Amino acid sequence: MIDELLEIGVGRFKNSYSQIRDNSRQLTMPAIEPNDDDIQLSMLENGLDFILSGLKHIGSPTSKFDLKYAVLHLSSGIELVLKDRLRREDWTQIFVKPEQATEERLKSGNFKSVSLYQCLKRLEEHTAVNLPDLGLLTSFKERRNPIEHFGVNDSREALEAASAIALGELIDFLAEAFEESELSAEESELLQQIRTGLAEFKRFTVARMAEIQPVLENHKKRYKQIVVCPSCVQDALMADCDVLCAFCGYAASAEDAAELYIANTIGGSRHYYMKEGEEYPLRRCRNCGNNALVFEEGYTESNGICFVCGDTPSPGDYVSCDQCNELCRDEDRAGGMCPECFSAYISEDHR
Numbered sequence: 001m002i003d004e005l006l007e008i009g010v011g012r013f014k015n016s017y018s019q020i021r022d023n024s025r026q027l028t029m030p031a032i033e034p035n036d037d038d039i040q041l042s043m044l045e046n047g048l049d050f051i052l053s054g055l056k057h058i059g060s061p062t063s064k065f066d067l068k069y070a071v072l073h074l075s076s077g078i079e080l081v082l083k084d085r086l087r088r089e090d091w092t093q094i095f096v097k098p099e100q101a102t103e104e105r106l107k108s109g110n111f112k113s114v115s116l117y118q119c120l121k122r123l124e125e126h127t128a129v130n131l132p133d134l135g136l137l138t139s140f141k142e143r144r145n146p147i148e149h150f151g152v153n154d155s156r157e158a159l160e161a162a163s164a165i166a167l168g169e170l171i172d173f174l175a176e177a178f179e180e181s182e183l184s185a186e187e188s189e190l191l192q193q194i195r196t197g198l199a200e201f202k203r204f205t206v207a208r209m210a211e212i213q214p215v216l217e218n219h220k221k222r223y224k225q226i227v228v229c230p231s232c233v234q235d236a237l238m239a240d241c242d243v244l245c246a247f248c249g250y251a252a253s254a255e256d257a258a259e260l261y262i263a264n265t266i267g268g269s270r271h272y273y274m275k276e277g278e279e280y281p282l283r284r285c286r287n288c289g290n291n292a293l294v295f296e297e298g299y300t301e302s303n304g305i306c307f308v309c310g311d312t313p314s315p316g317d318y319v320s321c322d323q324c325n326e327l328c329r330d331e332d333r334a335g336g337m338c339p340e341c342f343s344a345y346i347s348e349d350h351r
């Protein structure tokens with residue numbers, strides 16, 4: 001039963017990994033019974049936490065036990081994410097017997113919840129989302145049981161390859177089945193850490209890159225660009241007004257992606273730049289007119305990136321206009337002004 005409580009992720013029985021990772025969370029845990037929202041949110045959070053833990057074990061193994069925990073945690077995490085999606089559709093469906101579902105039982109976690117197979121079948125029946133491949137996930141789960149009882153028998157290569165495939169299915173499902181706006185701050189944060197962690201898992205990176213090539217090619221066929229993803233740092237972000245990373249599933253507006261890129265690679269928030277009195281390197285793109293170009297003037301060796309049109313201007317390509325502060329080509333600048341400001345100046349009879 002403890003296992004069941006753990007799986008459902010009722011606050012009081014949160015898995016120990018969370019507690020090790022962040023003791024403050026345990027300390028701030030309310031002593032009173034959690035309300036519905038707490039339970040509802042914690043199931044996905046718990047699943048993502050397991051996945052992140054699995055990734056850490058597989059990405060930087062330090063002992064022979066790491067692979068064991070990687071498979072166990074990934075497998076538990078995948079199942080919880082799927083169950084949470086089913087719960088969001090109809091919470092009674094996560095009970096093996098939905099007719100016996102009560103809020104009280106859900107709260108206590110004292111009930112038998114659906115198996116992976118049942119969960120996928122019910123998702124198929126009750127939702128329109130694209131589901132992960134049932135065969136792939138069940139075969140991954142089947143690796144779990146012998147490991148749990150007898151330790152690891154498969155080779156590292158076999159387990160890594162199987163983990164990579166299962167993880168790929170899950171990443172696609174997460175992008176498809178959950179709106180970023182529906183996630184709590186904790187869930188978003190965990191998802192972000194998972195996306196960043198994916199790159200550490202080398203075998204996954206290689207397999208996934210090969211797998212997404214057709215998607216990237218298709219994007220380029222529509223005369224659009226691929227740029228670096230601010231979340232997973234792979235060259236797999238499909239630039240557009242709304243961007244989507246084919247590698248890790250990160251989705252956002254181009255402007256938000258640019259801000260995340262600045263925070264993750266250059267460092268500093270908009271607030272920090274304002275405080276320091278420095279120019280925030282998010283600029284209006286001269287090529288497409290969108291406020292989605294990351295461009296550092298003067299101090300840098302690295303190219304700019306526009307997250308809408310994919311333009312990557314060299315550091316020397318643009319300078320700021322003294323009047324309006326917009327970027328323009330140095331050779332187009334007259335009297336320190338961009339062409340627009342210069343012609344406005346002229347028409348004001350400063351001939």
Ligand SMILES: [Zn+2]
Nearest residue numbers: 229232245248
């Ligand atoms: Zn990405």
Ligand SMILES: [Zn+2]
Nearest residue numbers: 285288306309
């Ligand atoms: Zn642009």
Ligand SMILES: [Zn+2]
Nearest residue numbers: 321324338341
């Ligand atoms: Zn100007």
